[in-house]
Amino acid sequence: MSDELEHKHEVEVKQREGRQKLPDDVKDILKEGGMMDEKGKLKLKGVSPKMLKKMKQEYVECPVLKSDIHFVQCFVCKNFQSRVMGKVLCKGDPL
Ligand code: SF4
Secondary structure (H helix, E strand, O other): OOOOOOOOEEEEEEEOOOOOOOOHHHHHHHHHOOOEOOOOOEOOOOOOHHHHHHHOOEEEEEOOOOEEEEHHHHHOOOOEEEEEOOEEEEOOOOO
């Protein structure tokens, strides 16, 4: 067996201008996980403010949910394995 993470999809991370709004249900998940404070400020471990700013402009065309997903949401998704060279390695399990 290899040490490589099993993943089904490699999903390209794309960018758009300006900040995108996170859906409320995603915010709730982030808050529950302690990744967002009550004011809606993101607190992701190991992510610098500069990276965070960039992340807020990023999205993926999610092959599981079949829609455009905010990268922050993808980052905390249970299918998220890692991000390598501008691509998300996604487990691809049904959500
Ligand atoms: S990790 Fe989750 S949100 Fe990201 S592409 Fe995979 S299923 Fe979609």
